[in-house]
Each structure stands twice: as structure tokens, then as C-alpha cells.
Amino acid sequence: MRFLEKDLEDIICEALKDPKSKSLLVKRGLHFLKYPLQHKRQLRIGNYGISDIIITHRHPYHKDCIHVNVIELKKDVVDSVAVAQCANYMKGVTRYLDKRGIKYTISGSVIGSHIERGSNFVHLMGNVSQISVFTYSYGLEGIEFKEEEFDYHLIDEGF
Numbered sequence: 810m811r812f813l814e815k816d817l818e819d820i821i822c823e824a825l826k827d828p829k830s831k832s833l834l835v836k837r838g839l840h841f842l843k844y845p846l847q848h849k850r851q852l853r854i855g856n857y858g859i860s861d862i863i864i865t866h867r868h869p870y871h872k873d874c875i876h877v878n879v880i881e882l883k884k885d886v887v888d889s890v891a892v893a894q895c896a897n898y899m900k901g902v903t904r905y906l907d908k909r910g911i912k913y914t915i916s917g918s919v920i921g922s923h924i925e926r927g928s929n930f931v932h933l934m935g936n937v938s939q940i941s942v943f944t945y946s947y948g949l950e951g952i953e954f955k956e957e958e959f960d961y962h963l964i965d966e967g968f
Contacts, residue, residue: 812947814884817920818861820952821880822850825864838943838954841878841918844869857901858894874912877902883921887942887957889930895919895940920945924957935959 821839824830825848835843844866853859861882868874879902881895895917906913917940924930924942934942934957942957 812884812922814861814882817882817884817945818850821862821882822848834952834954837952838956840956841916841941844876854898854901854905857897857904860898860902863898863902868914871912871914874914877906877913877915879915879917881917881919883919885922886925887919887921887923887944888925889928889933891919891921892917892930892934892937892940892942899939915939916941918943920954922946931959 821834821842824834825842831842842864846866848862848864849860850862851859852863860879862880864878864880865875868876879895879898881891881898883891899915899917903913903915919940920943923944924934934940942959943954944957946953946955
């Protein structure tokens with residue numbers, strides 16, 4: 810069975826419509842789905858492009874503020890290009906909300922089957938605080954998600 814990016818998008822968006830399904834995805838690793846009020850799929854963000862999914866909810870501590878999570882999906886590898894794409898969409902959302910005087914916080918989530926480990930990508934992500942990376946696996950028990958940690962260092966640091 811070939812798993813496509815659209816399949817991943819379908820799973821997440823369908824789960825957001827049903828509280829039980831949404832709860833299951835939260836238990837399976839997508840903790841950021843806990844509070845969404847609404848979501849938009851394939852949303853054009855002006856000339857910044859079309860995001861896969863954007864979810865919003867009331868900020869838990871600032872009631873006059875919304876929180877926006879820009880979700881970028883990749884069927885395969887999450888690399889610096891995927892993270893830059895998410896950051897681009899986040900910038901577009903930021904500009905849109907700023908121009909309208911809407912109070913917000915923003916984060917990004919990039920989801921793919923695995924992360925690029927053979928480059929400086931892992932060091933880059935150790936210094937990016939607004940974007941989280943999740944990997945997924947699909948098996949007999951369904952889909953599972955894992956938030957990646959980026960506490961990498963060189964084996965021989967030279968000091």
C-alpha cells in the first residue's frame with residue numbers, strides 16, 4: 810500500500826470533525842490537536858502559497874488572543890526545505906493577522922515519515938523554537954505520531 814500526503818491530510822482533517830477520533834490522534838502523538846476550534850485545509854495565504862492545514866483555537870492563557878498552528882505535511886522526509894516552507898506560511902499568516910490587528914500566537918508543525926539526519930538539519934532544528942517536527946508510522950494498529958527531539962551533537966566535538 811502506498812501512503813500519500815493526501816492520505817495523511819485526510820486522516821487529520823477527518824479526525825478533527827469527530828471528538829472521539831480527534832482524541833485518538835492526540836493519544837497517538839499529535840498533542841497540538843487538543844484544543845482546535847476550527848481548521849482550514851489547503852488554505853491560500855496570499856502570495857505566500859497554499860498551506861496543507863491551519864488550525865486555530867483560543868489561546869489558553871490570553872482569552873483575547875488566538876493561537877494558530879500551521880501544519881505542513883510530507884509523505885516522506887522532513888528536511889530544511891519542508892521547515893522553510895512551513896516558516897514561509899507562518900510568515901504569511903503573521904502578516905495577514907498583523908494587518909488586521911488580530912492578537913495571536915503562532916506555531917508550526919511539520920509531519921513526515923522520517924527526518925533528514927545526514928546533514929546539519931538536526932542542528933538547525935535544535936535552534937528553531939516555533940516549529941515542531943513529528944514523524945508518523947503506519948501499521949496494523951493504525952497511524953502513530955512521534956514528536957522528534959533535536960538534542961544532537963557531534964560524536965567528536967574537538968574540545
